Amino acid sequence: MPPIVDPANERLKDQWKCVNGHWLRCSFSKRLLASFMEGFKGEIDRESGRNTDLVEEVMLQYAGTAYVGVIEWWIKNGMPYPPRVIAKQVGALLGRTL
Template identity: 50%
Template sequence: MIKVDRRILKTQEALKKAVIELMAVKNFDDITIRDISDRANVNRGTIYLHYMDKFDLLDKIIEEHINNLRELCHTASEMSFQEGNYVWFEYFADNHLFFSTMLNTKSSAYFRSQFLDLVVQEYKVEVDVTEGINQGLSEDVILQFFGAAVVGIVEWWFKNGMSVPPRVMAEQTGILLDRNF
């Protein structure tokens, strides 16, 4: 494994944080490289050492969180839906600024699409339309229905200031998922 210089990691984290903080107060299209460099306290040229442009930076941030969620799914694959959901909701809470910004801004369509695709992929192994309560139903309809439900409840949670603790969110969404898979 290649060891990355701490200064590089620190700079990249500052840039990621800066763009998310800016998106919380400004439309992404209106954010400039200068805005990002000022917020991160780095030279404009430093951004281009790490990213092609602000779109590449945002893509990398989204990719990182989607990959982290995917990894959490694999880690939680042997858990109940409640336990697995708790892992996700804790991650959401720990990364509140990113998720609340990405799910509550005009710039959220791309992230929402990526998030929905991830949820659908992860639940695909749980769907059985050959027997049980979902017998005879379309697998695609079930996956889109529950994927949209999960993404929707996470959006609702952030829009309402995470007023329900992560543990309660995990338990209640886990119960709903257990009833249907």
């Protein structure tokens, strides 16, 4: 699994608060999505047979956008849970998917 980006970082927190949603989606989210998708490539379970009929690109897009979406939701809603809680929750969900 790729390293967790720590959105609690004060500089990053300020960027999320100060810029409009368009920049957020077009710049930060795209880079974050690309990073996660690259990191998830080695995580897809092909050995159990449960993902054999699924296209890798679709799986990566699904998992990556879910991960980015949760991070965006978490920050936009004032980070209602500690970073470790979010990381554990998303990790468990991705483990069920990939």
